Amino acid sequence: MKTKKVAIVGVAQTECKEKIPEYTAKELLYLTVKKLLNQLNITRQEIDFIISSSSDYWDGRGCSNVYTYDGEGAVLKEESKVEEDSAQAVAYAYARLQAEYYNTALVVSHTKVSITPSIESLTHVMSDVVYSRMFGIDELAVAAMQAALYMHKYGVTEEQISKVSVKNLGNALNNPYAHRKMKLKVEDVLQSPILAPPLRKLHCRPSSDGACAIMLASEEVAKKFTDTPVWIKGLGFCNGRHYLGEKDLIDVEALKIAAQAAYKMAGIENPLKQIGVAEICEPYASQELLWYEGLGFCGKGEGKKLIDEGITEMNGELPVNPSGGVLSTNPQVARGLIRVAEAALQVMGNAEKRQVSNVNTALAHSTHGLGGQLHTVIILGR
Amino acid sequence: MSRKVAVVGAGQTKCGRRNDVTYIELIHEAVKAAFEDANLSIKDVDVVVEGTMPAPMEGTNAPHLWHVEGAAAQNKPLIRVATCGSTGMSIAHCGYYLVASGLYDIALVIGSEKMYEGVGLTSQAVMSTVADATYERPFIGGAPPAFALQCIRYIHERNFPLEKAAEWAAMVSVRNHEAALDNPYAHIKMKITVDDVLKSRIISYPVRLLDVCPISDGACAVIFASEEKAKKITDTPAWIKGVGYCGDDSMFVDKSLVEWQSCILAVRKAYWRAGIENPLKQIDVAELYNPFTYQELLYYELFGFCGRGEAGKLVEEGIIAKDGEIAVDPSGGVLCTNPIGASGLQRVAESAHQIMGKAGKRQVSNVNVAIAHAMGGSIQFNGIMILSRDKP
């Protein structure tokens, strides 16, 4: 059985903000999809199927895609919704495109965090109701416990964690679609209010409204849409453990498995050397360092070295999050798709001021769940 | 098809009020049953696909991350797909496409619901949030009024005398509830009469209590395997011949509820991909998604089992009975058992078992081709999977 090559042939993003009250979620999606269609000079008739990504709690409505369906361009079309992780939606679309009756797919995602009570309350209800929820934990609290353990075990310092914030929020200054962009020094980060030790406000994701749309096309038709198709070379996703007591918060086994699956498919043996740029999902600055390890950019406990040595800076060996990442822009569910879009722009050479030079291969990563339970890794290349 | 895929095993739980188990234990029950059916274990699973109705129904966000232990998904690829009532079919499609693509050889697909963990009618309150708060939410009180709007419009467009339509609908109820007696997993199973149905109280006019599905807890697991693996796992795989799906506009009543485009187009796609031209002749069993009796009648017409307006004839003449030309819902369908996240997948499990000859007392004779269907959203989504004994 021959595998159909699948490419990303176009991407569109909103300029994310803390609040976009002018448009409902449905309308925001419409505008983003329309932008993409206009870019590609096509109508929605050319789309064979749509994979959307959104979640009910994040939208404040049951069956979130029922409402947004029109805005996705999905009326009277085939569609399906992947919850919580929009990078996974890309993986599913890739798989579906292998069917001989499909050639094009639209992947869309949105979240308007501004309409929700807060990220804290919605991630609080992720915790298991029998044993965990009564302690009032949420995603931030778990990330804090994770960071504390990480610092304890490997001697990672507050400063090293803060360097991630400085890097990403500074990179975001070059990204017209990013929400939070700031020129900072480590001291600024260390002076921001403590939210849950050791995590401070500037170590943590903002709440953003935004949407993203990506067009996929099979080998057969990709060149109709663009001269610079970005091929999906590899993908993998993997889920870890749920119960906090049972899992080692700094164990990145699930990420390793996801990355290994993606690397194997893409023929990557030395990620640091073979990957030109990485867009990874780091809702908490400490997690970026941990994810370096799971992604095989360095060994256990060595994430701090990469940031200290500037390896993941814009001018480093493997720039991470030239877009500013999730620390700058967090429309919760859409953040995974935005990583894929940004990675694709890098390979296309269309990343404007945030372009890394000579990108042949890019990595996109997404994670969701307390402590980063489920990870998705996608490798894109020329 | 990129790669041929078959259902090699399926498991269901007893459905009803399952406050004897936690959600995770409920899921585990279905997964265990599926493993036993296929003679497989957790190590054989390459990817897990999970789906349920809105997470707020059971009060935990991103529930797939919580269900992990019951779902055999620790340190495994796991993906959550959710499309309202059609979730059970969307997850089946996802499992199918993931295996057909060559990325994974064996997919474990799990649909579940524990509706009674929403106290009282919390489930209907959550369902009312499916309707957008700006324009529609106050008028949609969960599923019954939404689909009652469709049912009454159907009666009107076909010019059926109300009493006649109600009688046909009651016959659908009688048939399904009796069939459920043969289904060890079904929730509401009983021998009733047309009169019982017509005397039951109105829930949302014109739909009566016995015209409508119950609220059920339950879980279902179905295992999809590639051709190569399927051959080693079972002598009687149920091959996926074709799938189709379609969705209508988001607002409840600004589309035709009877010349229901999403159903018509989903059927057309599935039939075309599976080579079905004469459904009545070519399909032996149809597990249709029938939470409402009148809706089942509409499906006969939209699925091409009869012409427009002839659904009553099919019921009166027993054409859709278990021993009829096409056995519709020999399991008792969604009307008798509706753990919503699982309901669409149960249609696939039942269809597969009919083909595999494992349907116990509800076995229809000589099943070569079966069609499974699920529906959901704002009178909006329809999804279909056609399975066959013969390899496509």
Place this chain on the structure above:
Amino acid sequence: MSEKKIGTVKQTIALPYEWSMGETATKWFEELKKGKIMGTYCEGCGRVLVPARKFCPRCFIETTKWVQVSDKGVIETFTILTYEYPMQPKKPPYGVAGIKLDGADVAFLHFLGGIDFSNLEEAVKKIRIGMRVQAVWKPPEKREGNIFDIEYFKPIE
């Protein structure tokens, strides 16, 4: 067989949400408050959509014109709810209908009223698909710019 009591954990999850209506719905409700029901026109299919839509779901283009439609129309479908559930806007029994207003090309949802629903059998005799209905408005000073500025639609035959 004795039944072992299985323990339970309780939590009432009350999560406040505040959705933006967007510019289009905001304008629609401003007009509604003035006693005008507006629709938006799609050049692609020629349909007037009520309530207002920023874009047409079929043609996937922005609607171009705002037109006023009548506050009278026809019942396309209806039902009468008899059961209670949390967060319900009214105590049952109450009637809901899909109403196509004169000038609109699609139906929209609202309450039916001016009918005693407590006797279901009598109530359904007074309603039929195809029947003409008329909006009953809240007095102008009581309107708030939401869907209940119209209290309900009542039969007018």
